[in-house]
Ligand code: HEM
């Protein structure tokens with residue numbers, strides 16, 4: 034992609050760009066690695082999406098149409114794992130790789146070889162995970178939360194492959210996170226103080242801390258599973274004196290920060306895009322940073338809100354209820370700040386802005402259901418129903434995924450040197466917007482009406498809502514093929530993009546040509562108050 | 568309701584008229600009110616939060632929509648420059664905080680009520696199994712299993728269900744993506760929410776449920792009672808309900824518990840206390856007669872035809888969920904019985920696994936769940952069906968002898 038910059042003569046090794054497959058295998062270039070992460074995430078997004086469509090096909094109407102229940106469970110499990118670990122997290126890491134050096138004026142990531150490694154182990158992990166579906170006894174079928182003892186004593190033989198692949202994903206995430214932290218702390222251009230960093234860098238920095246704190250906990254959980262399965266321990270086996278609830282505590286100590294890992298970078302993206310298209314500085318930069326940090330901190334003390342029905346004592350229940358409700362406060366601050374950024378701006382609505390606004394609105398709806406779920410005495414009615422499925426899909430699809438799509442449209446001109454087709458992108462937006470709501474909004478109702486999650490068949494009273502969800506899901510899935518086509522088209526050609534295609538955009542990434550040269554900022558720029566964050 | 572109708576009239580909004588229906592509990596768009604004090608309070612708390620959230624949504628999304636129109640480049644070519652306002656930021660940190668406190672207070676009260684299981688009138692032990700429930704009334708000395716009553720061929724809409732990725736894709740494509748299976752069946756209103764033996768409780772009494780599990784984690788949930796609690800092996804969780812209205816209330820297992828998680832409903836019949844006492848008496852009488860019958864049957868011997876006929880019936884009811892009606896199982900998790908070493912090998916091994924189960928697998932110890940006659944018939948059937956032509960007959964007395972030999 035792109036010609037290499039002329040000022041790179043000082044070192045022959047760095048100057049030449051390998052070609053062919055080895056370029057991608059051996060690359061240590063943050064842009065190459067960023068692109069590979071993004072393509073990998075897209076491939077996983079389509080894979081996980083395909084599984085979602087199989088699930089929705091089965092649930093289109095009452096009765097078992099296509100699958101044995103055991104296979105249905107494998108689909109829900111692997112869909113969740115692929116989307117969380119294969120699509121959302123690598124997409125964010127890809128964006129981090131591409132954009133963080135460009136945003137802080139660094140020539141590359143601080144640890145480029147590790148960067149290569151952290152990407153290339155990912156395909157291995159997912160090949161292993163997906164191949165387990167073809168093994169005797171099938172793939173993981175215990176939900177992406179893999180509660181013991183269903184996943185330990187009762188797991189299929191392939192569970193060990195699942196455990197190993199989770200280990201590899203975790204190692205990859207930890208390496209990626211260390212790289213972000215080291216880069217941000219050491220490679221900022223002169224004058225780029227912490228409080229001048231673009232919010233995307235801030236949110237990613239905080240995400241990276243979450244990652245290195247919780248991925249080892251996940252690794253601990255799966256290791257305990259492994260020893261329970263094969264080495265005679267009884268961590269989670271009540272019959273041997275162990276504790277199945279311990280598993281859930283360990284899992285959710287990882288799992289709750291994990292859900293913020295899947296949203297904080299989107300907060301950063303919205304905080305870049307909304308000011309750009311409102312042509313007005315971000316409202317409350319400092320409070321955005323503090324809100325993000327408080328959300329991250331609180332995310333460590335709310336995990337048991339996923340466990341309100343496990344019978345934790347009243348005192349614990351109350352603590353986790355209050356702490357969870359508290360998260361709504363910094364979350365609210367962020368939403369109000371985005372609205373205030375739009376206020377009295379001079380807005381245009383290109384695709385990145387449309388996706389960013391939809392992100393704010395729909396994410397807020399997910400926040401509303403979040404507050405409802407936080408209220409433990411009522412959560413007893415919502416927990417493990419489709420209401421929860423609606424909640425987390427509202428924060429994940431329009432949250433994490435719309436955020437990523439907005440970012441892709443926003444920076445695609447920088448990456449490819451071409452403008453995407455605005456008309457097609459708007460079509461992509463409107464179809465996504467309609468179908469995402471058609472898919473997930475009815476799930477609130479089927480949940481309230483009493484439909485448990487993770488079931489392959491249901492009573493006829495849930496039929497209407499499920500049919501709507503299935504129709505929406507097929508629309509949503511097909512619409513994303515349009516996205517793929519738009520991207521390919523933009524890479525192949527299209528109107529030439531200026532260095533700064535968005536007149537309201539701010540930031541160092543817009544000071545380099547489009548497409549961004551293979552090597553950028555070999556000489557660091559100097560940051561002053563004038564050219565600081567948007 | 569009248570408040571809402573006034574609002575509706577006042578605003579004249581179409582959306583609100585449907586909301587009225589929702590909050591009046593006339594439609595299936597909202598949580599149900601249920602039949603206990605707890606479920607009713609949870610329902611009111613839920614409605615109240617939904618209304619507040621809707622108001623916040625109208626304010627926030629309204630401001631956004633207005634801004635998108637008024638502050639578009641066309642209508643506002645020159646953007647303002649402001650980038651913060653400490654007063655505003657404090658304000659919109661404080662307001663949500665206060666709203667949350669307003670919610671936290673009633674939530675705390677309700678939660679304390681839900682946790683107060685003291686002074687109950689009746690205790691029932693609820694135990695989750697893959698994939699059925701066992702209800703025990705320790706003080707009444709009764710216990711029985713409760714499993715899905717919807718016959719399997721009512722929910723299987725297809726002559727062949729896929730269990731591998733390749734087959735799955737094939738079936739979906741062949742089904743025209745969202746088309747039906749090739750043999751759709753009639754589904755009743757209680758489809759998948761009906762059981763062979765209901766849980767029976769008296770109305771007006773504080774019933775305490777002790778919830779636990781045998782194998783994996785399940786969750787006991789009856790929406791109309793407003794209670795849901797995980798059934799966890801090695802733990803005993805407590806919940807309670809005082810049902811106000813006689814009736815039949817249906818729920819489902821709410822925690823993924825393996826293959827047939829979607830097929831383990833809960834049906835509770837709440838009856839007047841007198842009727843409950845009569846039911847207990849009748850159950851105890853049935854139990855006594857059954858024990859006598861079993862003793863008698865255990866002493867008698869049956870013909871091959873009798874055992875095979877009973878065996879097929881019992882097998883389909885108790886074993887086929889895992890080992891499949893064809894005896895082919897779903898290997899390797901659920902082994903095939905057709906041609907299996909155990910089903911064609913020595914009878915003792917066969918008796919052992921059926922009576923004592925196999926630890927760490929879904930194969931339960933059926934010795935305590937089935938009568939000797941039932942076990943004899945099932946084993947005889949398994950040893951002679953699907954080409955397992957051992958010709959061997961297992962009599963109830965053999966079962967009893969094996970149990971005693973243990
Ligand atoms: C206002 C902020 C939020 C609040 C108060 C909140 C609250 C909750 C609660 C209480 C639950 C447990 C529900 C239950 O199982 O009964 C839950 C589940 C979940 N939330 Fe959130 N949430 C918020 C934001 C988010 C965000 C930002 C994400 C991710 C991007 C997220 C992802 C999830 C997921 C994935 C689950 C389901 C996990 C599972 O059981 O499989 N939530 N949330």
Ligand SMILES: [Cu+2]
Pocket residue numbers: 695696698784785786820821822823824828831
């Ligand atoms: Cu269950």
